[in-house]
Amino acid sequence: MPDKEQPTLLVIDGHSLAFRAFYALPVDSFQTRDGQHTNAIHGFLAMFINLLKAEKPTHLAVAFDISRHSFRTREYADYKGTRGETPSEFVGQVPLLKECLHALGVTTLEKEDFEADDILATLASQGRAEGFRVLVVSGDRDTIQLVNDDVTLLYPSRQGVSDLTRYDVAKVHDRYGIRPEQYPEIAALVGETSDNLPGIPKVGEKTALKWLNQFGSLDAILEHRDEITGVVGNNLREYADNAIRNRKLNRLLTDVELPVGPADLERRPADEQQVREVFARLEFRTLLDRVLKLEGFGGDSEVGQAAAAAAAAAVQNAPTPVTLLDEELTGWFGRQGDSPVAVQVETIDGFPVGVGLGTSTETVFLPWIPNSPDYTPLESWLAGPSPKILFDAKKQIKALSAAGLPLGGLAFDPVIAAWLLKPDSSADRSLAQLVDRHLLETLPTPDPNQLVPETDTAFGPAEEAWYVWRVAEALTALLDERTQRVLTEIELPVLQVLARMELTGVTVSHSQLSALSTELGETAAGIATEAFGIIGREVNLGSPKQLQEVLFDQLDMPKTRATKTGYSTDAGALADLQATNPHPFLGLLLAHRDATKLRQIIESVDKAIAPDHRVHTTYVQTGSSTGRISSTDPNLQNIPVRTEESRRIRQAFQVGEGYETLLTADYSQIEMRIMAHLSGDSGLIDAFHSGEDLHRFVGARIFSVDPADVTPIMRTKVKAMSYGLAYGLSAFGLSKQLRIETAEAKQLMTDYFERFGGVRDYLRNVVVQAKVDGYTETIFGRRRPFANLNSANRVLRDNDERAALNAPIQGTAADIIKLAMIDIDADIAAGGLRSRMLLQVHDELVFDVAAGEWDALEAIVTTRMAGAASLSVPLDVQVGRGLDWDAAAH
DNA sequence: AGTGAGACGTA
DNA sequence: CGTACGTCTCACTT
Incomplete structure (x- = not known):
């Protein structure tokens, strides 16, 4: 800590330190996105921050040269004449550095016709007279002359700027064997090549020092010049004018007229706003942190110290x-x-x-x-x-x-x-x-x-x-700007809608669910009994491990797909086995799985029914990587729908008390429509404008037949192909799903891409672009980064490629329904309707409709859903009405 | 009590 | 060897 009796004045030669920083740090590593070089600024500020922390000055200033010209060049035109052009990368950094310093509350000084070191010398001299301890930071050796009992020079080392050597009187004597004020006399004799000041030929530091010790001063040396023998004596007599000139030029002025004195240079608080602005512009993130954590921009008073301490503490602890x-x-x-x-x-x-x-x-x-x-x-x-x-x-x-x-x-x-x-x-x-x-x-x-x-x-x-x-x-x-827009225009508004949906909940009939559960339990028990009879023992049908024993040991079935813990017993594997090794146990096992799975779901929903007879799910807005919302506790986005049995679960989801009916609305084939839009494939776009059934239309193109002649088998294949596209489906996967030969699947894909080449080009391009950018983007600007698109690990890379293929499509669909939800919610409020949004299942919305509001709500829902995005194909919305979720489906 | 794997429901 | 999820059970570890 600085002595309270003696304030510390820190004065810095800004230009020389910035220039040293410029050569100490690689230019290429320090530039902003728009190409501004910042290495000198960065290096200077890093040193500056260290200085403030280490020296805790109470007063400070940074001095700059205005130009290369000064009273010295007028007296000696060749002064510093050997210095080359200033590097272009350095030009422009000085004004920015000054801007930083001003934001930090630091006074900068410069004066026409004088060099920065003259300003330092003047301030050092004045500061000493006013009782300051003075620290001078300069890269010019001439400033050694300023050192005395109250003035210390901090001189940068060869390798960098942050490593400063401290020259006090003792250190100068150590290094040169002289008193500081004698240094310019030595320099005058030796000369200074960097300033283009030739001295006495053949006279180096050692000779100069010897003379100085012998005669006491430069003037005395010159007085006795005739006594010096040898070549150096001749040189001294011949080039005495050089030494006289040098001594005149290297004398730093201590009487430069300045607008401020040391007492005016008390440390001022930084303008945090301005610091943030200019540091952001220069892309100084770590420096910003260091500056903001810096204590002591509050001046040197007691109050200032306390404020500084409080500010420093605030970085760690919240205000009371x-x-x-x-x-x-x-x-x-x-x-x-x-x-x-x-x-x-x-x-x-x-x-x-x-x-x-x-x-x-x-x-x-x-x-x-x-x-x-x-x-x-x-x-x-x-x-x-x-x-x-x-x-x-x-x-x-x-x-x-x-x-x-x-x-x-x-x-x-x-x-x-x-x-x-x-x-x-x-x-x-x-x-x-x-x-x-x-x-x-x-x-x-x-x-x-x-x-x-x-x-x-x-x-x-x-x-x-x-x-x-x-x-x-x-x-x-x-x-970034686009992500900010997704936040404020999609996520935050839809967050409010989701909160209301969760609070509202959906009516679910406990009696229907428990009846169904009991029924399914009996079914499952019956199936289990029958299965046990066939294999002659009781096993846990829910245990893959025990099932493996039954299937592969006891029944000696062929091995299925390998898993980490053995062999698969999933539905696909069991179906394969049934095809090759028909066995009644397999069918019973599958039926048992169906029944118990349904029962699980029923139980989880039933348990979640609140006293208001409604189920209040939680939508996890951050629950997916693509932009979709997920649903938990319970998950209402995976309520079964495909089988007749499972629809009975949906029948338990009913219109709320005091409401007239449920309304369901869903987008048909929204992902295929988005793909048509994103790819611009004219064939696919035509398909959606034709009014024809999509898969029939596509099938007709691929198989070269009339739409009317597309068989159900052809349609199934085309449908699988279309849906698989957006997931990165391979020919192998397609063959597996359709249970056809890989060759046929390959041919199907070839035929597909031949007719819909735009789709292939688009999908290919998504991945290429993602490899370049590192992320994919939906049409509304939602980004998803990918880390492994360029990975050498093929599994990781392929996984990311498929996800990257899908992300813009699934994500855009998520954006669209979110926007529709926001608009519908706003319209319901604006129209004063009592009807309310209940559920979102990715491409479907479910509403309670109040009596008399059907027409109004249907208009709002269809308009807003269809109008949520303007694509090159229409967004088709299907609406259904019914007293329960199953009946309201269409 | 917590975890991973396997299985399977949805879009 | 098809994307995105959540939940259940079993089997195991702590």
Whole structure:
């Protein structure tokens, strides 16, 4: 720490240090995306930050040369005349460096006709007189003359800029054997090639030093020049003018008239906004962090020190929350203006009991109890349009909703943003994880030993809000423009819709489900008994391990596809076995699987029926890598539909009490339509405009027959082919699925691509483009990165290639239905309808329709779904009506 | 109590 | 050797 009695003045030769940094750091490694070189700036600032940390100056300035011309060039035109052109990569970095310094609150000085070192000398001299400890940083050896008991020179080493050698009087004596003020006399005799100042020929440091020790000064040496013998004596007499000239030129001026004196150079706080702006422009991320963590931009006063310490502490610890009431709270909200505030709702059993608010510098905690007029300002602010950041907003919106509190102004959700940036469905996106990853800090955890949190617990929602705010800021900086639009125009609006859908739930008949479950249980038991009779023993039919014993040991069936733990007993493998080795056990096993699987699903749904007779699923908005929404607890997106039996499950999903009917609406063949649009394939586009059945139309083209002559078998093959395309289906996979020869599957694919070459070109191009970009993009700008498209590992690469093929198609479909949901929700609200959205199953929506609202709702739904995107093919929407989900299907 | 594998439901 | 999910059971580990 600096001596409080003696303030420290740090003065730097900006130009010489920047130039050293320029040569110390590789030019190519430091440039912005638009090509601005930044190595000199980066090197200088890195050194500068280290200096501030190490020396803790109370006052500081950076001096620059204005041009190459000064009083010295007027006196001696060849001064510094040997210096070549300034490298073009260096030009332009100095103004930017000055901009950085100004943002950091640092005074820069320059004066026509003088060099930076003259400014340093003047400030050093004045500073000493005013009682400062002075640190001079310069790459020019002439500044050695400035060193004295109060002035120290920090001179950069040969290899870099951050490594500074400290020259005090003792060090100068060590190095040169002289007092600092004698250095220019030595330099005058020796000369300075870099300044194009020739000295006395054959006189080097050693001779000069000898003379100086012998006669005491340059003047004395010159006085006694006739006494010196030999060649050097002759040279001295002949070139004495050189030494006289050099001494005149290398004398640094200590009386330059400056607009400020040392006392005016007290450290000022950085303008954080400006620092962020200019550092962002220069793409200095790590430097920004270092600058922001730097303490002591608060001046040298006691208050300044305290503020600096507080600022430094704030990097690690959240500000202590305050509790505000009435007009204080209203005032606080007013002061936030249009700046976003992080909101963290504290809940007990899902019901709000308090609200934490956070900004970058403040935290507020507000207890909340229902129906208290004290909290009216909070409630109206929550409902209003002021921008808010909510971590896992849907959960919080639901909690607030339980207390009857609406939320408006949702501007950001770090969980969603992190997912958009890295949409791996399995990633950990907890607050602790995001703090760790994006702030490089550790989120404090509440004391685990404290079972009942104190009212003034050290870490609560307000502190969390502060972290949320900062995580949001860090994530915002990472969002490109398109991703930002996906967030604000799709994800945040649909988040609100999903919250309402979850709160609404869907009516499910417990009695129907339990009856069905019982029935299926009996069926399964009967099948099991029969199966046991056939194999002569009881096994667990749900155990693949035991089934393997039965099939491959006891019944001696041929081995099926290998798995990690043995051989497959899945439906496909069993069907293969049935074809080659017919056995009644196989059919019974499959039937048993069907029955128990259905029963499982029924049980899980039945268990989830809430007291309101409705099932409230949770939609996981970040649950997929493509943009789709997933559904859990229970999963209502995989309710069986294909078999007659399974439709009885859907019959248990019924119109809500007080509503007239269910409405279902789904997109037909949306992914094929998106593929037609993205590929621009004229054949496929024609197919969708023809009004003909898609697979019949495509089949007619491929098999060269009339649409009317496309047989069901042909149609099945074409259908499998079409759907498989968007998944990266191979000929082998197609043959497997259709149970045809690989050669035939290959021929089918060849014929397909011959007629629909645009599709093949598109699919090929998606992968090529993704290899170049590293990500795919939907037509609305949703990106999905891929890491292994260029991997040497074929399995990884092929997997990524197929996923990359599919991502824009599946993702665009997800975007489209989300946009439709947002529009439909808005229209329902605007129209004052009571009807409500219940379910989303990727390409299908289900609604409760209020009495008398069918026509209005159907119009809204079909219009908004069909109009959610403008593609080169129409979006076809099928609507159905019925009292249960099965009946409403069409 | 938690985990991985296998199986299978949906779009 | 077809994308994207969630959930169940079994079999195993802690």
